[in-house]
Amino acid sequence: MPRSSIETAPGERQAASPGAASSSPDIPAPATLSLARRTRRAMRPLQPVGPGMRVLLGIAFFAFFVALWSFATFGGFVSRTFLADPFTMVVEGWRLMTEFGFAYDIGMTVWRVLGGFILAAVLAVPLGIAMGAWKPIEAFFEPFVSFARYLPASAFIPLLILWAGIGETQKLLVIFIGSFFQIVLMVAVTVGGTRRDLVEAAYTLGATDTGIVRRVLIPSAAPQIAEILRLVLGWAWTYVIVAELIGSSSGIGHMIVDSQALLNTGQIIFGIIVIGVIGLVSDFAFKAANRALFPWSLS
Amino acid sequence: MNPRPHAALRVEQVSRTFPGMRGGAPTRALEPVSLDAPDNSFITILGPSGCGKSTLLRIVAGLDFPSLGRVTLDGQEVHGPGRDRGMVFQSYTLFPWLTVAENIGFGLRQKGMRAKERHEIVEAFVDKVGLRGFQNHYPKMLSGGMQQRTAIARALANDPRILLLDEPFGALDNQTRGLMQELLLGIWEADRKTVLFVTHDIEEAIFLGSRCVVMSARPGRIKADLAIDLPHPRHYTMKTSPDFMEMKARLVEEIRAEAIKAG
Numbered sequence: 001m002p003r004s005s006i007e008t009a010p011g012e013r014q015a016a017s018p019g020a021a022s023s024s025p026d027i028p029a030p031a032t033l034s035l036a037r038r039t040r041r042a043m044r045p046l047q048p049v050g051p052g053m054r055v056l057l058g059i060a061f062f063a064f065f066v067a068l069w070s071f072a073t074f075g076g077f078v079s080r081t082f083l084a085d086p087f088t089m090v091v092e093g094w095r096l097m098t099e100f101g102f103a104y105d106i107g108m109t110v111w112r113v114l115g116g117f118i119l120a121a122v123l124a125v126p127l128g129i130a131m132g133a134w135k136p137i138e139a140f141f142e143p144f145v146s147f148a149r150y151l152p153a154s155a156f157i158p159l160l161i162l163w164a165g166i167g168e169t170q171k172l173l174v175i176f177i178g179s180f181f182q183i184v185l186m187v188a189v190t191v192g193g194t195r196r197d198l199v200e201a202a203y204t205l206g207a208t209d210t211g212i213v214r215r216v217l218i219p220s221a222a223p224q225i226a227e228i229l230r231l232v233l234g235w236a237w238t239y240v241i242v243a244e245l246i247g248s249s250s251g252i253g254h255m256i257v258d259s260q261a262l263l264n265t266g267q268i269i270f271g272i273i274v275i276g277v278i279g280l281v282s283d284f285a286f287k288a289a290n291r292a293l294f295p296w297s298l299s
Numbered sequence: 300m301n302p303r304p305h306a307a308l309r310v311e312q313v314s315r316t317f318p319g320m321r322g323g324a325p326t327r328a329l330e331p332v333s334l335d336a337p338d339n340s341f342i343t344i345l346g347p348s349g350c351g352k353s354t355l356l357r358i359v360a361g362l363d364f365p366s367l368g369r370v371t372l373d374g375q376e377v378h379g380p381g382r383d384r385g386m387v388f389q390s391y392t393l394f395p396w397l398t399v400a401e402n403i404g405f406g407l408r409q410k411g412m413r414a415k416e417r418h419e420i421v422e423a424f425v426d427k428v429g430l431r432g433f434q435n436h437y438p439k440m441l442s443g444g445m446q447q448r449t450a451i452a453r454a455l456a457n458d459p460r461i462l463l464l465d466e467p468f469g470a471l472d473n474q475t476r477g478l479m480q481e482l483l484l485g486i487w488e489a490d491r492k493t494v495l496f497v498t499h500d501i502e503e504a505i506f507l508g509s510r511c512v513v514m515s516a517r518p519g520r521i522k523a524d525l526a527i528d529l530p531h532p533r534h535y536t537m538k539t540s541p542d543f544m545e546m547k548a549r550l551v552e553e554i555r556a557e558a559i560k561a562g
């Protein structure tokens with residue numbers, strides 16, 4: 001039978017995108033759309049926004065935020081003692097970087113976060129996969145992990161200082177405790193939620209039990225596992241700062257405590273913004289990596 | 300070696316009862332069903348919705364187990380799923396993380412076949428199901444019909460002893476469905492693999508099958524087992540021939556009575 005007729009079978013391909021055109025009887029050429037109409041179209045629920053517009057809108061809010069901050073500080077509505085203005089913040093930040101070697105502190109903090117987080121991920125992901133795949137293993141670990149997950153990592157800091165001193169080990173351990181149990185549990189749930197029909201399909205294709213884990217459970221959960229890691233990395237940042245606030249001689253958190261003693265809010269805010277920027281960058285990197293690694297999953 | 304028994308696949312007095320939910324009454328999905336599928340036969344199983352067609356097919360596949368009775372393939376009792384019984388599911392079950400070609404090659408890869416041999420087989424099946432040019436597409440980029448064609452190719456590439464199809468075209472529009480029937484029939488006429496094909500579409504059951512098994516409303520039993528002696532190769536114009544119409548009229552009667560009972 002002619003193959004070509006199959007490829008072009010009517011109804012096979014999806015119809016053209018659900019048209020905005022069909023809803024309005026008078027269809028103007030796109031170029032002549034009035035601003036009002038374009039806005040109305042853009043504000044339809046779930047209507048995607050173009051890439052240029054997305055960047056513009058995202059930057060707009062940052063600008064708005066800084067404007068508000070400038071207004072409050074330059075306008076004299078807030079005392080300088082409690083909140084530095086943006087200009088002072090930039091100057092203090094410059095001084096931190098050039099005179100006080102703040103780059104070293106940033107480096108230390110990044111290394112602690114990454115060290116503790118990678119350590120946690122390397123151990124937690126395999127355990128989570130095992131728990132998701134094999135129910136007896138899950139029954140064995142799950143209750144304890146669920147319990148441990150609610151232990152606040154920051155509350156361990158005094159104990160960890162007793163055990164490991166105030167060196168790097170203690171910092172890494174705080175991050176590890178804060179990340180490990182969360183990752184384990186979320187990965188286990190994700191793997192356990194693998195579509196059963198895909199597992200069955202793989203069995204009818206001759207997959208063995210280990211084949212199911214390796215070739216179905218893991219690949220099907222991989223994008224979500226990457227998302228979990230992205231999420232937990234964000235949390236790890238909050239733990240590291242807390243760890244550095246107590247008993248530390250370097251790091252962004254340490255600088256913040258020092259600046260507090262000097263009432264230098266410009267430096268504190270600069271430190272906080274640096275954390276935010278690093279978080280934003282790592283988030284972008286993670287998202288880009290996920291898109292590149294799992295082209296089949298995202299839209 | 301023993302001579303092969305007459306029927307490759309035997310379903311012997313298989314019944315299935317699902318336990319009730321929260322102490323409710325158990326569901327009798329399948330009354331004892333017996334069915335022999337000789338080699339090279341294309342058996343269509345026709346029945347109203349909910350009569351246990353999927354349950355029967357899943358039991359043959361080894362994905363579910365009979366409450367009573369047993370299924371044998373070449374004399375060996377079936378205890379679980381295996382590569383000798385390929386299955387195409389009612390829902391779309393392509394692996395979303397694999398391309399069309401990788402989906403088709405899944406079973407071969409599991410078998411440990413080398414990439415080069417695998418590639419040749421996969422390419423051949425890509426052509427057979429008319430997906431040339433789509434090998435590197437992911438399932439979500441395909442229409443429903445293309446996904447089911449890939450699923451058929453995936454099952455066939457594994458060269459199973461029998462092929463189980465559970466309403467594979469159920470979700471497709473009429474014209475696509477017609478083309479898919481011709482495609483499947485063309486493949487079957489070429490290599491005459493043993494097929495169990497579940498459907499609730501009477502025309503489909505007649506057009507494809509060399510035999511049609513009619514099931515009753517739930518709990519399912521086999522109500523009629525009719526040979527379909529229409530000559531091969533079959534062409535879609537056959538659907539309007541007198542023989543076809545007569546066969547259809549008979550089956551309509553059988554099914555109608557059941558549909559009324561099922562409500």
Ligand SMILES: Nc1ncnc2c1ncn2[C@@H]1O[C@H](COP(=O)(O)OP(=O)(O)OP(=O)(O)O)[C@@H](O)[C@H]1O
Binds near residue numbers: 328346349517
């Ligand atoms: N896992 C299950 N647990 C409980 N009951 C089930 C289960 N699977 C199927 N059933 C019941 O068994 C009966 C037969 O189901 P089955 O899916 O085999 O029907 P079917 O003939 O394939 O229907 P359809 O044509 O709609 O796909 C139904 O009444 C259903 O509710």
Ligand SMILES: [Mg+2]
Binds near residue numbers: 353465
């Ligand atoms: Mg069904």
